Every structure is written in structure tokens, then in C-alpha cells.
Amino acid sequence: PGKMLTNISSLCGACCSPRRAFIFVLFVAVQKCDLHKLDEAPATEVVMTREEGLKYYHIMQTIRRMELKADQLYKQKIIRGFCHLYDGQEACAVGIEAAINMSDHLITAYRAHGYTYTRGGTVKKIMAELTGRRGGIAKGKGGSMHMYCKNFYGGNGIVGAQVPLGAGVALACKYQGNNELCVCLYGDGAANQGQIFETYNMASLWKLPVIFICENNRYGMGTSVERAAASTDYYKRGEFIPGLRVDGMDVLCVREATRFAAEHCRSGKGPILMELQTYRYHGHSMSDPGISYRTRDEIQEVRSKSDPISLLKDRLLSNNMASVEELKVIDVEVRKEIEDAAQFATTDPEPPLDELCNHMFSNNPPVEVRGTNPWAKLKSVS
Amino acid sequence: MASSLRSFLRSGKNVVLVLGRRRFHGSGSAAVQVTVRDALNQALDEELERDERVFLMGEEVAQYDGAYKVSRGLWKKYGDKRIIDTPISEMGFAGIAVGAAMAGLRPICEFMTFNFSMQAIDQVINSAAKTYYMSAGQQPVPIVFRGPNGASAGVAAQHSQCFAAWYAHCPGLKVVSPWNSEDARGLLKSAIRDDNPVVFLENELMYGVSFEMTEESQSKDFTIPIGKAKVERQGSHVTLVSHSRYVGHCLDAAAVLAKEGIECEVINLRTIRPMDVESIEASVMKTNHLVTVEGGWPQFGVGAEICARVMEGPAFNYLDAPVTRVTGVDIPMPYAKTLEEHSLPQVKDIIFSVKKTLNI
Numbered sequence: 001p002g003k004m005l006t007n008i009s010s011l012c013g014a015c016c017s018p019r020r021a022f023i024f025v026l027f028v029a030v031q032k033c034d035l036h037k038l039d040e041a042p043a044t045e046v047v048m049t050r051e052e053g054l055k056y057y058h059i060m061q062t063i064r065r066m067e068l069k070a071d072q073l074y075k076q077k078i079i080r081g082f083c084h085l086y087d088g089q090e091a092c093a094v095g096i097e098a099a100i101n102m103s104d105h106l107i108t109a110y111r112a113h114g115y116t117y118t119r120g121g122t123v124k125k126i127m128a129e130l131t132g133r134r135g136g137i138a139k140g141k142g143g144s145m146h147m148y149c150k151n152f153y154g155g156n157g158i159v160g161a162q163v164p165l166g167a168g169v170a171l172a173c174k175y176q177g178n179n180e181l182c183v184c185l186y187g188d189g190a191a192n193q194g195q196i197f198e199t200y201n202m203a204s205l206w207k208l209p210v211i212f213i214c215e216n217n218r219y220g221m222g223t224s225v226e227r228a229a230a231s232t233d234y235y236k237r238g239e240f241i242p243g244l245r246v247d248g249m250d251v252l253c254v255r256e257a258t259r260f261a262a263e264h265c266r267s268g269k270g271p272i273l274m275e276l277q278t279y280r281y282h283g284h285s286m287s288d289p290g291i292s293y294r295t296r297d298e299i300q301e302v303r304s305k306s307d308p309i310s311l312l313k314d315r316l317l318s319n320n321m322a323s324v325e326e327l328k329v330i331d332v333e334v335r336k337e338i339e340d341a342a343q344f345a346t347t348d349p350e351p352p353l354d355e356l357c358n359h360m361f362s363n364n365p366p367v368e369v370r371g372t373n374p375w376a377k378l379k380s381v382s
Numbered sequence: 383m384a385s386s387l388r389s390f391l392r393s394g395k396n397v398v399l400v401l402g403r404r405r406f407h408g409s410g411s412a413a414v415q416v417t418v419r420d421a422l423n424q425a426l427d428e429e430l431e432r433d434e435r436v437f438l439m440g441e442e443v444a445q446y447d448g449a450y451k452v453s454r455g456l457w458k459k460y461g462d463k464r465i466i467d468t469p470i471s472e473m474g475f476a477g478i479a480v481g482a483a484m485a486g487l488r489p490i491c492e493f494m495t496f497n498f499s500m501q502a503i504d505q506v507i508n509s510a511a512k513t514y515y516m517s518a519g520q521q522p523v524p525i526v527f528r529g530p531n532g533a534s535a536g537v538a539a540q541h542s543q544c545f546a547a548w549y550a551h552c553p554g555l556k557v558v559s560p561w562n563s564e565d566a567r568g569l570l571k572s573a574i575r576d577d578n579p580v581v582f583l584e585n586e587l588m589y590g591v592s593f594e595m596t597e598e599s600q601s602k603d604f605t606i607p608i609g610k611a612k613v614e615r616q617g618s619h620v621t622l623v624s625h626s627r628y629v630g631h632c633l634d635a636a637a638v639l640a641k642e643g644i645e646c647e648v649i650n651l652r653t654i655r656p657m658d659v660e661s662i663e664a665s666v667m668k669t670n671h672l673v674t675v676e677g678g679w680p681q682f683g684v685g686a687e688i689c690a691r692v693m694e695g696p697a698f699n700y701l702d703a704p705v706t707r708v709t710g711v712d713i714p715m716p717y718a719k720t721l722e723e724h725s726l727p728q729v730k731d732i733i734f735s736v737k738k739t740l741n742i
Contacts, residue, residue: 172482
């Protein structure tokens, strides 16, 4: 429940339209984070402005709708291969981005569509990549798991490998002295990979500005956390690295924790670890119905009690920060954007065959590539 | 003197040669003797100086001066920021190096030997080699993975494997295998200046071997193009193709065969991938006979690839005999000295194979 400041409320009255006075600034209490090797904690009284609230709503709704559209297109066999959907986890991507700059860096594993969007990819280009078209963000060469944009290093298919990569990006930030940091994400499944512990060690030794974030959605594919990890306190697994366990369904909680973590990194203290407790509505991927290892009741309970978009919506409405109508307007806008993107993604042509061998090497003269038979001599340009 | 030197070294001793290692300063005059180790060291030094984005990381590269002293003096000169000692965490630090390359630096990631690179091979292939393609050209990975490859002396099975074929199998990588000091220097500079992932296969037994280096090859901008082989010796009767240490063996065999009137053309591949097949073909079209020589195992190896390529191209019609492969024995490397010697191609094996190929 939010507390209203009556002073601000009356100020607001003066600068709103005569028909409706909204609360422009809200002080909200968010859940306390569990701490590991930390004396200080992220703020539990946080500020959300109306503008921020509407923005977070818009972005989360866009991700939600985009993922649901991808589900649809996959069932129509217009998207093929692997497709790992992010619906339910929107507050993580949006909360993180709200606390860092576009000049910071981010890397994740394969459940990456949400992050591709928050890092600057357009819905159109993301969807066209899923459908494997030339207008895709990776020109159709990468697919669902290999999307890239500025300061976003994918989209990585080998789960766990992205963690040393992220620390390497952080090393480059420290090396270049640019005060940037790298947010480096992995799931509860990957959290048991050895290379992550190698990375914790080096990132700590060298005080790299990296925020390790474990998105704990309770299941690594079909294996629940209890069956995979001897310790499910993922925020403590960094041992000598300070850690936070965060409510990953509350965008403000995520934002606040990320702010805290970013401050920690930028002050030269080295890495920090955040565990975001979150949930995915879909199965592991589109080939997993997601109900053999968990109950429909569980999924329904999360949807009704902890949906990140609903939580934000309730907060906005019950605190008079926005109206039902204007949220509907946003919904309509989002739907249109998704429809337009899907239209593009289904009609844009596939990449031309003469692109097949391109992008082998950067800054290289053209090379010849052997095709399927000795007479097939294909051309590759940078 | 050179051949007795070679036989001394072939017996397996790793000796740092002190003789004649004057540095070349100023203008004019003679070529100098430089060991492969020093050539690599100089190349690293010059490239670190030339571009501040270049840095070296690996086990013992800094304060220990390098497990094989290749990075001697660099930490003292460039400090902790540019020369980084890592814990024993190949998968982790290889990934860190790749990430740093993605974010704009130009790392040189050293594997103490390429045997240890197997721990990190996912980062080399899936994170480094494939990324430029998967991102449709948005994300280059300018990284060099270097270290000693193949057999050493008495280090047994887990420390003696040749990885040329493994890495050269993969699109997106360039794989380079220098033989002498000039190769080491010029190819390492090219590798560091290349905007793509390069696997740079050195050889521990060659580190201490001295070669004459021309004035030109000592210049700071001396580079050898990746993807171009070199004809080390002209000949008309048979083509010998090799890489790394065995180029020396081929030249030794050629010297012996010349006394019997058999003139071998010896080609030093220098680069395994992309392989300079044209140079091999041009030579075969002249000599009509081909023998490949490598230290690695025969199955699916460098020689196997050369056979396939020659069959697919114009040189096939010029062959008077099937291609012969001289390779390491198809076993894990044994420890005992005699067993080890007999696990790798010797000069006499090359001589024998040439004569069989020529039907002499």
C-alpha cells in the first residue's frame, strides 16, 4: 500500500487538467531484500513518479504482448526451433534497465527477448528475427537465442557461458576507466555451472564492475530448484561476494536493488550478486507445456497474486496515479505495435541465399567458402 | 653447425640458446640470430606498445614471466593492467577474454598448453568463433588464443596433444601454426592486428631454436599474411607440406634426399585455416607427388584435409601416386623416451615415405 503526501497532492491539483488530478509522485514501501555480507540495503521506501509508472507499464505490457504473440506464431509454425518466452518475468528486465544507463552493458542467456527490447531493440526487429527474416535484428542469422544490439551481448545459447563473458565486458569497462558496468544474468539452472564460480573468483579478485543477477524462476527446464541445488540461496552462492535476494515480481523492488548494486560497482567495491525471485508462465520453451513438473494451480496462483503488470497497475490505479482509460489507451497502442510487428515479421522475406556465407570475418577481404559439394564455391564478404 | 644444433634439440632438451643473440639496432647490415621465444616476446612487446587496447592474460604470464618465458619482461614493463595473471580457471578466463574482446579490447589469451584449452573450448568455438556470424556482423571478436601445441618432451599423454585439426575444423576461426622465428613474429603480429578470433599454435620444442632473421623481418610493422603458405625450399620431384616443428624435419629430410638426387619442394603451411591450397596445388602440378607431414594424429587431421582438397581440385590430375600422409602414431603419447620418439614422425620416416611415394 502506498502512502500519499498531501502536500504534493495539492500541488498536483494545480498542474493537471481540470477534469482529473493525479498523484504525480508516490512514496511506496517495497519488500525488504534478504542480505548476504552487506551492512547496508536497498531503500524500502521508494519514489515512483507517474511518468515512471506509465513508462514501466508500457514497457512491461509490450514485452508481455510480444511474447504472447511469439507463442501464437510458434503454434502456427511461423517461428521454429527454440523459443524461450519471458512472460511473467517482465519486472526483472524493466526494473534493471530503469536503474542503469544505456551506456552500461548487459548480457543474458537464451530467455532474451525482453532484454533485447529494453536494451534498444525494436519489437519489429525482434519478431522478424524470430521468424527468420532479413529485417530481423540479426538479419535472420541468429534466431531467438542470438539477438544483439549496442551494449547488449545477447542472447547466448550455452547456458553459463555468458557469465564469464559478462565479467569480461566489465573488465573492459574497468580497463577503459569509463565508469560503466555490466549486468550479467543467468538462471537458477545455470547457477550450478562451474564457470560461474570461476567467474565469481576472478571478478572478486580483480574488483570487476559486474552485477551478477540470478533470475530464479524456480525451475531449470523441468527440474525444480530443490532437485538441482544443494543450496537454493542463490544470492549467497557467491560466498565472498555480497548478495541480495529481491522480489522479482515488483518492478520497483528490482529497480531499487539494481540501483543499490550499481552504486556498489561504480564505487569500485567490485562485483555484487542479486537473486531475483520471479516466475515464468510458459514452460521452459515452446516445446515444454510446463505442467508436468508444476501444477496449473501454482501457475494460476502466481498469475492472480503476483503478476508484475497487475501489481503495477493496481499500484497506479489505487493511488490515483493513472486512470483506467489511459491504461487502456496504452494497451491499445501496445497491441497495435505488436500487430504491426507481427505483420512485418510474417511478410518480410527470408534473407537472400547470397547472404548465406557472409559475416564470417570482420574487416576481411572476401573469401571463398566451400559449399555442400566441391563445385559449390560460395562467396563470403565481411 | 645448424644441423648439429637441430639434432641436439631433437633429442628433447629444451635449451635457451644464448649464442649469437645480438639485438639489431640502427641502420644497415647483417641479419641476426633470434630464438622463436624471443621473436614471440618482441612481437608481443611491440603490439602492446602499438595499441593500448591489447593486453595479455593467462596463467603465470605476469610475475612468473611466462611458464615458458615467452612473456618475459612484459609485466615489468606494462604492469598489472596489461599483463594479467589468472587463477587456474581456463573456462572462466577464456570467457572473460572473449567478453573483453566483445566490449572493445584486444585480448591475447594464453593457454599454458593447448591441452588445457579443452576446458575452455566452448568459449573459443561458441562464444568467439560463431558470434560475428550469429550477430550478422554486429559483434566482432578480436581475440588471439595462443600457447604451445602438440608434443613436448616426456610430458606424456595428457600434455602432448595436437589441436590443429580440432580448431581448424571450425568456421569463424583462423588457425595459425608458425615454424621459425620469422613466422612467429610476423604471424603473431598479424594475429593480434586481426579483428577476428585467431588460434595461434606455438610449439614448446621450438621456443629455444634460433633462426636467422632479416632486417626487414625485424621491423615493427613486419607482418606475415594469415592464409598464405611459404615455399621454404624449391624442388621438382616431390612436394612436402608441413606445419610447425615438422617443417624443420622436412628440410632435414630434403637435405639427405638431395644427396641421392631427389629434390624436394618443402612448403611451410604457416596457416592451417584458411589453408593455402593454391600453393600446394601449384607445387603438385610441378612435382606430381605429395607427402604431408604433421605431428598430430592421422584420423581427420591436417594431412587428411590436404588429401581431400587436392582430390577436389585441379592438382589431382597431376598426381602420379596417391598422396602420402606422415603423422604421429595413432595412440596417446607414451612417456618412455624411446616410445615417445617412435610416436612422432622422424626424419627417416619422411625419407622412407618420399621414396615409397616416388616408388624408389
